[in-house]
Amino acid sequence: MPRGLWTTTVGSFPKPPSLEKARNQHARGELSAEALEALEREETIRLLRRQEEIGLDILVDGELYRGDMTTYFAELMPGFAISNPVRSYGNRYYRKPIAVGPIRRKKPLTVDWWKFAQAQTSKPVKGMLTGPYTMMDWSFNEYYPSREAMAMDLAEAIREEALALQEAGAKYIQIDEPAVSVRPEELPLAVRALGRAVEGLKAKTITHVCYGDFDVIYPALLDLPVDMIDLELANSRYDLLDRFRAQPFTKEIGYGVLDVHSHRVESKDEVKQGILRGLQVLKPEQMYVDPDCGLKTRTMDEAFAKLEVMVAAVREVREEQGITV
């Protein structure tokens, strides 16, 4: 009987309103760092429980203690300054890293949080990092002479963190590279930088790539030196599968079946059909079913309603197709 169709998520979850409020209070100096962290831990435990309750196979800590996926790391690494707010869309803003000196990892960035999360559950919890290419591409650079020099310094720093996560016991280490899909000409640099970041790792390595110009980057995308590439399938109405028919997808795949940009909760049948379409061109043991991307832009209710549908759809497909976990 084949195994496969494990369920997981891409990483981020929405912050509960109480935590958003606390973060704002902390930013205004009205709440201590200790009080904020206590709330973050409390909410992280609650989030892990909910993931267990709905039956996900591989959990995440939800990144409730992080703001932006690059700024969180930049704030902890010498060599980075943080800009004033830059707009990302409409009325949404974020503070962007600025490379102002040599970037180094001087202390653990995520290991303590990973240990805390893993201690709450018997299910595996993924270690979650942002990749060197994306860190470089989504930062301003006032120091490095080239994009390559900055990406490779970041690769060293992220590798140290990945090795520390492995040392702590992480069986899955995800190093997200959402930026690699939009500059096809720099894919070789992304491959080289990510290759350095995962060098020597025995844990299962994963990278998440957002939807981009797949006409250009596929199948070269398969050069990314990780065990699993996590992709958005639902957002593109599963048209990537046509490419996989022409050029087989040779790695494990994080198979995105939930559109994270939509408030609408998918129907179970819709998700099931998406998985069944995948099984026409992929083996079940290749497939880890998850949302298209991080869920942080949804409400908590939307996020879990979507995930419950996903898990139910996977269970039905497993039963019908005789696939075990």
Add this chain to the structure above:
Amino acid sequence: MKIETTLAGSYPKLPTQPGEINVRVVRNRRDQGKATDQEVSDAIRETTRRVIGIQERAGIDIPVDGQAAWDDAQTYFARGLGGVQIAGLIRYLDTNTYYRQPEIVGPVSWMKPVTVDDFRAAQGMAQRPLKALLPGPYSLYRFSKDLHYKKPEEALQALGEALAREAGALEEAGARWIHFEEPWLGRARGEESANVRTALEPLFKGRKARTVVHVPFASPTAVFDAIRDLGWSAIGLDLTEAPAAWDLLPRVPAGRTVALGLVNARNTRLEDAEDVARSVARARAAAPGLEFQLSPSASLEYLPADKAELKVSRLVEAAQLASRNGG
């Protein structure tokens, strides 16, 4: 010869000085039910006034209104068209910013002016003629999802004609410069040439205002032949992130203007004015028959407001140097 200065698209909306109206805060308060739509409109108007003031104090020759009411570079216009609806957020090229994707669900039609009232209001706040800002039709198509037309060229032509109508309305409202934002021209492949031409051709017919086709992020090398002889007055090139665009300068028809994007709108590192002036001299040497403007490489909204303001000042300083050096 004087090198004129201009900006290329939207401008940061947040204030840099305490006490100035912060449209972000007002919008958040409105979303929480603590402020009215009128207060948001007032904050947008004051933001526009501030952005124009920053440019005028710095000495920008052809200022822009900064698109204070726009959520991204095309939704504001696209939602005013017939046959278009606005869908979910997706990433805007490689910028780590987002836009709401327009979906073409029926025949595209221009129903009434979308940006003219804003333009008139902004012009009323300005001492100098403003450059009106619009998305370009080819990029608007590429950013959209076409669920209606059978052939891309039908959609491209419809979008081109709709934008031409809007440009005409802006012209009637007094716009002397009209900017079409075309980031996708830098990503279009050669086989897209006919489609690019189909989209852009209607923009310039009978146009009295001067027009600029601005291509940030990448060089429009692959499709340049398709647009070379169209009736635009100026082309904006990103010479910071797209060095290949330097090779286009000798191919620009004589008498046209090139807006030299020599101040990087996507990096906080401040350029040296002498270096920028030297680059202007290099452009003059490469294409002696052209006129030149100096601009940022792209919208300054990729920068935080404090850095954008520094870049505006540096742009003017560099243009003054280049003008002196140019004799």
